[in-house]
Amino acid sequence: MRFHQLSVLSALAAVPFADSESPLPPPWHNIRVKHTWNAVPPNWEALGHPPNGTTIDLHVALKPHYENALVDALYGAHLSKEQVAQLVAPHPDTLELIKSWLGHHSVPSLSISTTHGGSWLKLTGIPVSQANELLGASYQVYRRIGTNDSTILRTVGYGLPSVLHSHVQTVIPTTYFASTGTLRQIPQRRTVGETANMATRERVTSLSTREVEVNPSVLRSLYQTAEYVPAATDRNMLGVSGFLESYPSPADLREFMSECREDAIGATFEVVQINGGEYDPSKPDAEANLNLQYTEAIAFPTPHTFYCTGGGISVDDDDNEPASDDMWLQWVYYVLDLEDIPQTISTSYGDYETSLPPEYADTLCDLFAQLGARGASVIFASGNDGVGKGDCLVQGASGVHFIPGFPASCPFVTSVGGTMDIPESAAPFSGGGFSNYFSQPPYQSVAVPAFLRQLGDKYDGYYNAEGRGFPDISAQAVNFFIIDNNESYSVEGTSCSAPTVAGIISLLNDYLLATNRRPLGFLNPWLYGIGIDGLNDITSGSNPGCGTDGFMAIVGWDPVTGLGTPDFLRLQSTLASFPR
Structure with a gap:
């Protein structure tokens, strides 16, 4: 350096x-x-x-x-x-x-x-x-x-x-108007039938058909983490970001583990309240429960911290005073001020670039880079609207323009798209595309041009061919079983894939720390380098949106599933020469 x-x-x-x-x-x-x-x-x-x-x-x-x-x-x-x-x-x-x-x-x-x-x-x-x-x-x-x-x-x-x-x-705050609700990445809920009992779920350790319920046993088998036992739990930490009054429930976590991973029934988490963020476990939310249940189920017994962060700047009707500060800013402020920050951080929230002033997005992106420089692997869901929601007619512009998501488009985070089924294919909602704010980073100088050469002139003018491409990697994102407010049902979205990847990365960080080496930190240069040998390339499916078929998943990187899905054992083998 x-x-x-x-x-x-x-x-x-x-x-x-x-x-x-x-x-x-x-x-x-x-x-x-x-x-x-x-x-x-x-x-x-x-x-x-x-x-x-x-x-x-x-x-x-x-x-x-x-x-x-x-x-x-x-x-x-x-x-x-x-x-x-x-x-x-x-x-x-x-x-x-x-x-x-x-x-x-x-x-x-x-x-x-x-x-x-x-x-x-x-x-x-x-x-x-x-x-x-x-x-x-x-x-x-x-x-x-x-x-x-x-x-x-x-x-x-x-x-x-x-x-x-x-x-x-x-x-x-100046010109940042959040899109219609800062985006949770769970678009759909599916009720679990009475016949989908735990015995059935435990038997499904590998998928061979479509629409099989996804649970920790499936993921731990599919992504090869089941045999790894964490050995650096005194040093390794995993953080999960929570916003918009979304709370996890310890009771739901216990019930989830009792059904899905009995050896982890003692899983717990610390709650940190930031910027006036409240925490009421009696009013749990599917977003927070999903995030905690799947990072815990994969990375147990790694210590977890859930950040309850108060949101937006609003005016109190009683005294006309701003009620709170910007949720993104206050959350990053808090984490950067820690002497020891989690080695892995998972976030399943985002917005559209079109809702953000460029300077605001650039400033937050630089703050995420600071987290990476401190040794954190910062993971964000890529979004659930494919290449864009609606007609994608941008105000003040002519014609259709694909709408990138942020922070997924920030070059200093690892963006996670979604897959489904086995063999895996792209989930049709998987957010992906090219940033209009951030240029292509050096680590994508081979992977992204290779995709663009195959794409040719299709969608010319719809996207910024010189922009940072996302997502970087992907994971299962459909039909995830969760427990929420003592109720069982299934959800889908990149809110499922992001914590899945975060749990796997946390195990890799545990392996490095246990062998007296530094954690992975900023993931992307490694993923686009030797780390690609530990990923399963996804070559089918697409992410329609904006009235188009969207991009196609192809051999190599694509703006639907990125470089592919993780194989823990193969990724672990690429770390043999990782620095001490």
């Missing part, structure tokens, strides 16, 4: 934020647009300006002094929290400019705090009128059309003084 000479972090933190003005202040009124929508995003309606006295917390992401240092670190040794903070620290001149800008607008120094080595600023309790002045914005109250959802404070456009554009990556 190539290391950079960096200024000492404490020197950055020592830059004072005072109320005094600079002797020769830059032209703070020369505001240039940072991001704007042409109109209020679809499915949202403006309810007018907030009442006088409404305040908002603003998060300002600053650009790092050494732009490529973090990406370089992803391909080298894993770093500590302090080392990563140094890699992403801004130039001292950046903090001086921000100080002058905020001083010009009389933002009190007590309202300003720095995080992550000065790479982020938080402006607490800023009057909306002052936020409008700072950002050339017009914050209003919005609500999803036809719902009783909480209202949110947003602006359809904002800017920054021209001199700050090269220093500030994004400001949150």
